[in-house]
Amino acid sequence: MSRTGRVVGRGAGGRIARSGIARSGVELLSSFRPRRALPTMVLLSIATGALVGILVAGFEQLTVEVLLERLLAAPLWWQAVAPVVGLGATVVILRLAGRGATPSTSDEYVRAFHERHPRLPISQLPAKLLAGVATIGLGGSVGLEGPSVYAGATVGHGTQGLFGRWLRREEAKMLLTAGAAAGIAAVFKTPATGVIFALEAPYRDDVARRALLPALLASASGYLVYVAVLGTAPVIDLGSHDVDLSIIHLGGGALLGLVAGLGGRGFAGLVRWAKGLENRFPIGMRILVGGAVLAGLVVASDAVFGHPLSLGPGVEATKWLRDSEHTLLLVAALLAFRVVATLTTVGAGGAGGLFIPLAVQGVIVGSFLGQAMGVNEIGLYRTLGLAAFLAAGYRAPITAVMFVAESTGTSAFVVPALIAAAASQLVAGTSSVASYQLDKRQGVVERRLALPLTSVLTTDTLTVPPDATVSELVHIHLIGRREREVPVVDGGQYRGMCGLEQVSDLEREAWDTTLVAGITRRDLPTARPSWTLRDTMTQMDSNDTDHLAVTDDHGTFIGVVRADDILRLDEILDETEGV
Structure with a gap:
């Protein structure tokens, strides 16, 4: 009798435990799911992603193929003059076509995410994209992902305007997040990174979890449409990824994470200072001074490196690092040139993002530290530097690690990248290149x-x-x-x-x-x-x-x-x- 009782008791307890675990699992999964209108959200997320993929493909083709690549092959005098022309054109486009729109791009997504009634006028989208084309295509040192994120968020927000009668405010904000995810997925050819970035960017220590399903669908559709048009070539190619990991590499990743974390923290503070110049100096003065600085950087970088490596988002700088060996002094000089060029472009009112500049600076820091330590796997250190610097500057460690995994196409770098990104967070502080990030999701009160x-x-x-x-x-x-x-x-x-x-x-x-x-x-x-x-x-x-x-x-x-x-x-x- 007692044995039967004990057996029954354990069985009932086991069923209760398993039932409790099952309920907990269901509740956890349901917290990542939209609360209603699921079929409508699925269709709208896929449609939003596809449209964003087409927009980003056109934007990148015009910026890179039509303008930037031709600029890099142009005479030095034009390379020096082009950035100020691009900054001037950006101001004219935003004031006339954009009716006074600001050059802010990915920051607008974060701001709109936190607003109760976000406003992203679809009428300003063409002007913002053209401003990005002018800034980046003519040599401004910012990234293509900024206008891409803005395009995605605006398309997602505009979709809510068309189908608002079937959506609540919560679901409308999910479409805004889904569009931003599609923008990142398309421009970097990294769909998982797009999802994580869109969920992670609004907060420094949290994620927007309820937008997960729409972001997944939009990111996948945006990626598929984009690669169908322009292919799958990586934005930043770090070279060979074959490496035998050891405990030394993990320790090196932690050290690199601390160094890059401090660097990303400092750069984020400088970016916020550069953005603040808008309220201190008139736009005409900022364009003239910024154009003069960028022209000087072009001439100086061409003399030092044999190429104008201060131009553009920085992809050419990573190719220069990858293709041959350089002294530590040259690598350090390259980092200084890239930091000054990006800050100048931001301060002068350029339209673009900071994801790629952060990644490029991380690659340079990783190259410097790996070379200083005398390691053979310099490609690993460049990748870990990318993860740590990006994680610290944007306060987005999961995004940084996912970007490494998708960009390299190998799992070998994931564990050291996790260590590097985690170490960077220990010293990153609260500063971020994103102006409207909050620490975490807030309760109703x-x-x-x-x-x-x-x-x-x-x-x-x-x-x-x-x-x-x-x-x-x-x-x-x-x-x-x-x-x-x-x-x-x-x-x-x-x-x-x-x-x-x-x-x-x-x-x-x-x-x-x-x-x-x-x-x-x-x-x-x-x-x-x-x-x-x-x-x-x-x-x-x-x-x-x-x-x-x-x-x-x-x-x-x-x-x-x-x-x-x-x-x-x-x-x-x-x-x-x-x-």
């Missing part, structure tokens, strides 16, 4: 508290002048409108708050003779329209109040924000779900 104060700002609030009597304040505002606190405003200028707490300390007989100015509370802070709801709640809590006046920098009264309005977040927002 966190996302709401990140909203601007203007989401709950009341601008039609009645105010009281400082020369009004307390009796008027009480009967008109405190009793008549049931207000607890009222802003005191004199000729548009905010003077303080006055309410029940101040009136309660005053004798009833003095109401008719006491002016509001005499009991106004002036120690409360004033909020600014640029504050978030989190900033506002923090100030309210610190000052023990549930009202804050909102003014501009000159003290002009704008309105009032109340704690009750912030707490009624369900009435502020019309949706609560996101990707």
